[in-house]
Amino acid sequence: MREYMTTREIVGPLLLIDSVVDVTYGELVELEYPDGTRSLGNVLEVNGSVALVQAFEGTRGSNPAGTKAKFLGRPLELGVSRDMLGRVFDGLGRPIDGGPEIIPEKRLPIHGSPINPTARDFPDDFIQTGISAIDGLNPLVRGQKLPIFSGSGLPHNELAAQIARQSAVLVRSDRPDVVGEKMEGEFAVVFAAMGITFEDAEFFKNEFRTTSAIERAVLFLNLADDPAVERIATPRMALTAAEHLAYECDMHVLVILTDMTYYCEALREVSAARKEVPGRRGYPGYLYTDLATIYERAGRIKGKHGSITQVPILSMPDDDKTHPIPDLTGYITEGQIILDRNLHRRGIYPPVAVLPSLSRLKQKGIGPGKTREDHADLSNQLFGAYARGLQAKELAVILGEAALSETDKAFVAFADAFEDRFIRQGKHEERSVAETLSIGWELAALLPRSELKRIKDEYVEKYLPSQEG
Amino acid sequence: MEQGRIIKVAGPLVVAEGLVESKMYDLVRVGDEGLMGEIIEMRGDRASIQVYEETEGLGPGDPVVSTGAPLSVELGPGMLEQVYDGVQRPLDVLQAQAGAFIARGLSAPALDRERLWAFEPRVKPGDAVAGGDVIGVVQENVVIEHRIMVPPGLAGEIVEVREGEHTVTDVVARLRAADGTVHDLTMMQVWPVRVPRPYREKVSAAEPLVTGTRVIDTFFPVVKGGVACIPGPFGAGKTVTQHQIAKWSNAEIVVFIGCGERGNEMTDVLMEFPELTDPYSGQPLMKRTVLVANTSNMPVAAREASVYTGITMAEYFRDMGYNVVLQADSTSRWAEAMREISGRLEEMPGDEGFPAYLGTRLASFYERAGKVRALGSDGREGSVTVVGSVSPPGGDLSEPVVQNTLRVVKVFWALQDQLAFQRHFPAIDWLTSYSLYLDKVTPFWAERVSPEFRARRDEAMAILQREAELAEIVRLVGVEALSPEERVLMETAKSIREDFLQQNAFRDDDQFSSLAEQDALLRVILLFRDKALEALSRGASLEAIFSAPVRERIARAKYLSAEDLAEFEAIASEIETQLVGGEEEEPASVYAGGER
Ligand SMILES: Nc1ncnc2c1ncn2[C@@H]1O[C@H](COP(=O)(O)OP(=O)(O)OP(=O)(O)O)[C@@H](O)[C@H]1O
Numbered sequence A: 001m002r003e004y005m006t007t008r009e010i011v012g013p014l015l016l017i018d019s020v021v022d023v024t025y026g027e028l029v030e031l032e033y034p035d036g037t038r039s040l041g042n043v044l045e046v047n048g049s050v051a052l053v054q055a056f057e058g059t060r061g062s063n064p065a066g067t068k069a070k071f072l073g074r075p076l077e078l079g080v081s082r083d084m085l086g087r088v089f090d091g092l093g094r095p096i097d098g099g100p101e102i103i104p105e106k107r108l109p110i111h112g113s114p115i116n117p118t119a120r121d122f123p124d125d126f127i128q129t130g131i132s133a134i135d136g137l138n139p140l141v142r143g144q145k146l147p148i149f150s151g152s153g154l155p156h157n158e159l160a161a162q163i164a165r166q167s168a169v170l171v172r173s174d175r176p177d178v179v180g181e182k183m184e185g186e187f188a189v190v191f192a193a194m195g196i197t198f199e200d201a202e203f204f205k206n207e208f209r210t211t212s213a214i215e216r217a218v219l220f221l222n223l224a225d226d227p228a229v230e231r232i233a234t235p236r237m238a239l240t241a242a243e244h245l246a247y248e249c250d251m252h253v254l255v256i257l258t259d260m261t262y263y264c265e266a267l268r269e270v271s272a273a274r275k276e277v278p279g280r281r282g283y284p285g286y287l288y289t290d291l292a293t294i295y296e297r298a299g300r301i302k303g304k305h306g307s308i309t310q311v312p313i314l315s316m317p318d319d320d321k322t323h324p325i326p327d328l329t330g331y332i333t334e335g336q337i338i339l340d341r342n343l344h345r346r347g348i349y350p351p352v353a354v355l356p357s358l359s360r361l362k363q364k365g366i367g368p369g370k371t372r373e374d375h376a377d378l379s380n381q382l383f384g385a386y387a388r389g390l391q392a393k394e395l396a397v398i399l400g401e402a403a404l405s406e407t408d409k410a411f412v413a414f415a416d417a418f419e420d421r422f423i424r425q426g427k428h429e430e431r432s433v434a435e436t437l438s439i440g441w442e443l444a445a446l447l448p449r450s451e452l453k454r455i456k457d458e459y460v461e462k463y464l465p466s467q468e469g
Numbered sequence B: 001m002e003q004g005r006i007i008k009v010a011g012p013l014v015v016a017e018g019l020v021e022s023k024m025y026d027l028v029r030v031g032d033e034g035l036m037g038e039i040i041e042m043r044g045d046r047a048s049i050q051v052y053e054e055t056e057g058l059g060p061g062d063p064v065v066s067t068g069a070p071l072s073v074e075l076g077p078g079m080l081e082q083v084y085d086g087v088q089r090p091l092d093v094l095q096a097q098a099g100a101f102i103a104r105g106l107s108a109p110a111l112d113r114e115r116l117w118a119f120e121p122r123v124k125p126g127d128a129v130a131g132g133d134v135i136g137v138v139q140e141n142v143v144i145e146h147r148i149m150v151p152p153g154l155a156g157e158i159v160e161v162r163e164g165e166h167t168v169t170d171v172v173a174r175l176r177a178a179d180g181t182v183h184d185l186t187m188m189q190v191w192p193v194r195v196p197r198p199y200r201e202k203v204s205a206a207e208p209l210v211t212g213t214r215v216i217d218t219f220f221p222v223v224k225g226g227v228a229c230i231p232g233p234f235g236a237g238k239t240v241t242q243h244q245i246a247k248w249s250n251a252e253i254v255v256f257i258g259c260g261e262r263g264n265e266m267t268d269v270l271m272e273f274p275e276l277t278d279p280y281s282g283q284p285l286m287k288r289t290v291l292v293a294n295t296s297n298m299p300v301a302a303r304e305a306s307v308y309t310g311i312t313m314a315e316y317f318r319d320m321g322y323n324v325v326l327q328a329d330s331t332s333r334w335a336e337a338m339r340e341i342s343g344r345l346e347e348m349p350g351d352e353g354f355p356a357y358l359g360t361r362l363a364s365f366y367e368r369a370g371k372v373r374a375l376g377s378d379g380r381e382g383s384v385t386v387v388g389s390v391s392p393p394g395g396d397l398s399e400p401v402v403q404n405t406l407r408v409v410k411v412f413w414a415l416q417d418q419l420a421f422q423r424h425f426p427a428i429d430w431l432t433s434y435s436l437y438l439d440k441v442t443p444f445w446a447e448r449v450s451p452e453f454r455a456r457r458d459e460a461m462a463i464l465q466r467e468a469e470l471a472e473i474v475r476l477v478g479v480e481a482l483s484p485e486e487r488v489l490m491e492t493a494k495s496i497r498e499d500f501l502q503q504n505a506f507r508d509d510d511q512f513s514s515l516a517e518q519d520a521l522l523r524v525i526l527l528f529r530d531k532a533l534e535a536l537s538r539g540a541s542l543e544a545i546f547s548a549p550v551r552e553r554i555a556r557a558k559y560l561s562a563e564d565l566a567e568f569e570a571i572a573s574e575i576e577t578q579l580v581g582g583e584e585e586e587p588a589s590v591y592a593g594g595e596r
């Protein structure tokens, strides 16, 4: 063991340690402060005999003279095992539920390794979340990374919990016009909390408990009053566990990471302490790359049964989508579900802003066999019509209802009905895709038929409810 | 082979001492695992090295061995249909070695050393040859004939030729230079990625690269050998547009660089391209494609190298006389890689932390595009078209990467998120995009498409611009304020937007339009406008005009295929009968021609 008492400087979460020998980049360090406080850390930079160490659990209680640093000769690892299911860990992977220590099947460095692009299998299995705003318009696919962009006070937790509770894969259907049956009990959930409140964490725990999903869940909790720098490790702990469950234990894993904003703030804190040249709004220039090493750990691998689907949650500072955190996330993930304060104020749950939301893998996950033949066309049409309805509404605000043409009025009526019947649904209401699609068709019927340009004629013939009278 | 020792490790950057004889850009092997790295700064005997693999576990004292040669790529048969990482390691071979995850310290030659290729000589002993001359060919696959060239810089007399099956390292010919030395020629050349491959001269490019995407081909065309950029916020459609170009453009070779983007997008190409048929060759698209995949989670230094790896391979195919399209998605991630390395070198930062040399690096990269007369005595021409996507933070086009790119590219396809939200795809904003090649391609259009194509295109553009002005009025005072003629213009603009510009990349019957189809489609849209105005002047009501059933046919005309060109004629005569009513004067003459 190489133990040093040569700390020269402590700046924020960082320690500069002198006269070290054989230290390597990324090496794990055990720190002990004069008051007995301990913290894990890792080496961010090593220059000759000087090591720069970030303390995951903070530097409170440390001082240069009395701090002991032990270099452990290995990177930060997580001992993984199938037995992690049903357990609760802290942000560094230590059990906090009073249960026994995990006997690891193996110890894995939490950074993981990039998936070789040639080994990936393309995600194309539709996940039925039972939520129309998602299934109908922005469907989630197994192996996808689809974040929720939210804001303070918006019901992202409820939505994430509903997704975790209801998600299921459908049996492939051999008829283009019939949706396959739901397969039960498919998903394990790995949940990582970064900087969220105790209350929010309890909400999730209770959700998992009451639905007995807890037996199929692994929780990593770093809460608001836990050390901030620890958050940098937490999502990687979670993903290391998820990779083990997916690729070694053949499970389909849904990973919920919340709140990525606090993760990024921790990264900013370290970067500032290192006096790095800041990028936009003080976030480090490598934020994109850093986030990618988290989000890209979603996917499917050829020849493996399991998969990792990610639903990261982030709160947009000021509801601003161009803020670096949502912006860089959007550049990496395969779409985004955006929550809207206006819809929320009007009492619509889930308040999904349909137009700027997007699932990029949608065309791979829907259609005959997977959902239904008319799904793609119908969802395009609903999008188009809703966009036009909103435009007409804006016009009406300026010029008055009277200025609208008959067609525009039909679109306005459509937009209202769409929000009320399609987007709005209960927190415990689970709609099958077939139900979602029929609501969509009922709404399409509110429009003049000649306006249904984005749907193939044969589907209009087949699925449009016949107008009464 | 000089050896030094690491003294510092900071992320992807390693500093070593004791490398006195090494040169800038030399390739080095770092640590006991022999990780690949490249010298990017030298001060005294201290070399700063960017390492192409994860550096965790490296520390002071670890060895660094210089290879004495710069980072280079292997060029020869076997590149097509391959996927390489940013430093040209074949990813399928790495997978076979290490499994689904990329481990450290792997190495594999870019070109298969075992595979035999049938070499057909094109020269015989006694022939005088020089750099660029084709000494033989290999039918690399059903589509591409790989031309084996004398490496640049060599010249002399062929003294021996070996026809038959050879590996890329076998000697296929021998050449005696003027000074009497004899050189062995193989089918493989090695070329340093940061040095542009030489050519005889650049020539002016005037032939459009037909992409099959209507808004590009008709409104903002790029030429074979041109440079285009496609900036836009996330989710606006950069990658889809680039994939469309990779799939349907009439280039002979496509090099696609996934530079710091998603793994799944690469997988998508890998799974889809072998299944898709190239409309020009009738063969799977993959046969003409080379992929460079250095995804966002792969090491950032290799991302920096990936664009050079890609363009060097593109230039090599150009030198054979092919038209190559090189796409880099996304150049912003490349710029960020430069920024990260520059930050670790503690260089003086410029705008937004990017290094001060960002502009010159971007410019010299795009400068490697162009149409050239290649080395070699046969005067063959080839081209590299470069299309780079740009991912500006927050969609803000004033940021440094966009601004520096706009200085050098000639085509700007501006993607707009508002259009994407309305699912108007491709979300290329017709009001701010431009192409400086328009006048260059006009003669080609006149000769090969139709003499009126340019005029039609300009007219449609004018209509769209007028629409934007009128839309402002409508927003303020309502549609009633417009004259009937203006209402017709608004409807025509809408038809141009919806029936022409909108193009669904995921519909088989929409993703590709030939120039002839594009011309025919624009014709009927404008013809409807002409006839609508005529009908109006004869007293027809706007309502009657706008509800003419033929409009439905116009809306669906984009789904017609190249074989259905006659359909457009039918639509044209239907416009006549429905708008001009009984008095059909000369219906067929309104739509002249159609076959091409
Ligand atoms: N021509 C098109 N036809 C149909 N859909 C399209 C088209 N272009 C884009 N889209 C839609 O937009 C989505 C996003 O497109 P794309 O992935 O190309 O965005 P991007 O600009 O590359 O984003 P990022 O910067 O995050 O990579 C696609 O998944 C698809 O749903």
Ligand SMILES: [Mg+2]
Residues within 6 Å of the ligand: B238, B239, B240, B261, B329
């Ligand atoms: Mg993209």
